[in-house]
Amino acid sequence: MADKNKYTVLLPTYEERANLPIIVWLLVKYLTESDYDFEIIIIDDGSPDGTLEAAKDLQRIYGEKKIVLRPREKKLGLGTAYMHGIKHATGNFILILDADMSHHPKFIPDFIKKQAEKNYDIVTGTRYVGTGGVYGWDLKRKLISRGANLITQILLRPGVSDLTGSFRLYKKEVLEKLITSCVSKGYTFQIEMIIRARQNNFTIAEVPITFVDRVYGESKLGGNEIVGFLKGILYLFATT
Amino acid sequence: MTPGVHQVTGWGLVSLSAFIAIYYSIWVIILPFVDQDQPIHTFFLPRIYAIAGPLVAGVIALTLIGAFVLYVTVSPKKVKKS
Numbered sequence: 551m552a553d554k555n556k557y558t559v560l561l562p563t564y565e566e567r568a569n570l571p572i573i574v575w576l577l578v579k580y581l582t583e584s585d586y587d588f589e590i591i592i593i594d595d596g597s598p599d600g601t602l603e604a605a606k607d608l609q610r611i612y613g614e615k616k617i618v619l620r621p622r623e624k625k626l627g628l629g630t631a632y633m634h635g636i637k638h639a640t641g642n643f644i645l646i647l648d649a650d651m652s653h654h655p656k657f658i659p660d661f662i663k664k665q666a667e668k669n670y671d672i673v674t675g676t677r678y679v680g681t682g683g684v685y686g687w688d689l690k691r692k693l694i695s696r697g698a699n700l701i702t703q704i705l706l707r708p709g710v711s712d713l714t715g716s717f718r719l720y721k722k723e724v725l726e727k728l729i730t731s732c733v734s735k736g737y738t739f740q741i742e743m744i745i746r747a748r749q750n751n752f753t754i755a756e757v758p759i760t761f762v763d764r765v766y767g768e769s770k771l772g773g774n775e776i777v778g779f780l781k782g783i784l785y786l787f788a789t790t
Numbered sequence: 791m792t793p794g795v796h797q798v799t800g801w802g803l804v805s806l807s808a809f810i811a812i813y814y815s816i817w818v819i820i821l822p823f824v825d826q827d828q829p830i831h832t833f834f835l836p837r838i839y840a841i842a843g844p845l846v847a848g849v850i851a852l853t854l855i856g857a858f859v860l861y862v863t864v865s866p867k868k869v870k871k872s
Contacts, residue, residue: 689795689796689799692796773858773861773862774862776858776862777858777859777862777863780859
C-alpha cells in the first residue's frame with residue numbers, strides 16, 4: 551500500500567557499530583516490503599568505536615536519499631539528538647526506536663496501520679498489553695521495569711500502559727512541539743513526552759511489541775539511572 | 791532463571807498482594823460489624839496492628855529507599871577519587 555506519507559526514522563547512536571548495519575538492513579527490508587516512502591537519519595554522538603564509519607558505508611550502499619547522516623561531536627543526550635535529526639527530516643511522520651535491536655522493525659507496519667485507523671498523533675509500542683512482552687531480561691530487570699511503570703501509573707495516571715518505552719511513531723509537528731516542552735533527561739524523557747502529550751490533548755494509541763534484550767554491546771541501566779528516574783517522576787508529579 | 795520461573799514469581803507476587811488486600815479489607819471494613827464472640831476474629835490480629843503494621847512497613851520502605859539513593863549518590867564519587 552503506497553500512500554503520500556513519508557516516514558523518517560530517527561536513529562540516535564552511541565557505540566553501535568556492530569548493531570547499526572543490521573538494524574538498517576531490517577528497517578530497509580520492512581519499510582520497502584510494505585511499500586512505504588522512508589528515510590533513515592543517523593545521529594551519532596561522536597562514538598569512539600567507528601559507528602560513524604559504519605554509517606558512511608551504509609550510506610554508500612543504500613544511497614544518500616535513504617540514509618542521512620547528522621553526526622555530532624560528543625554525547626549530548628537523546629532529546630537534543632531528536633531535535634537535531636528533525637531539523638533535516640523530510641518526512642511527515644517520525645519513527646523512533648533503539649538502535650541496539652531491542653526494537654524489531656517488523657512491528658513498524660503495525661504502528662503505521664494503527665496510526666491510520668483514527669489519525670492518531672502518537673502511536674507507542676507497549677510491552678505490557680496483549681501480545682507485548684520482553685525477552686532476555688533477568689528477573690531483577692523485569693521487576694525494575696514493572697516497578698518503574700507501576701510508580702509512574704500511580705503518580706502520573708497517564709492512560710498509557712507502557713511509558714518508558716522508546717519505540718514510537720509521532721506526527722512530525724507533534725514531536726517538534728513536545729520536544730521543546732520537555733526538560734527531563736534519560737528514561738524520564740520518554741515518560742515526560744507522553745505526559746506532555748496528554749496535557750496537550752494529543753491522541754495516543756498503543757501497539758503490542760516485543761522488546762528483546764540487546765544483541766551486542768553494554769546496556770546502560772545502573773543505580774544512577776534508577777535514582778535519576780525517581781527524581782524525574784517526582785518532578786513531573788509535582789509540576790503537572 | 792527461566793521465563794517459567796519468572797511467571798511463577800509473578801503469580802506469587804500477585805497472590806501475595808491479593809491476599810494482603812483481601813485480609814486488610816476484611817480486617818478493617820467487615821470485622822467491626824461482626825460480634826466479638828464470632829470465631830472469625832481469631833484469624834485477625836488486634837486492630838491496632840492495622841494502623842501500626844502499614845506505618846512500620848512504610849517507615850522501613852522509606853528508609854531502604856533513602857539508603858539506596860544515598861548509596862548511589864555517594865559511591866560514584868568514591869570511585870572517581872580512587
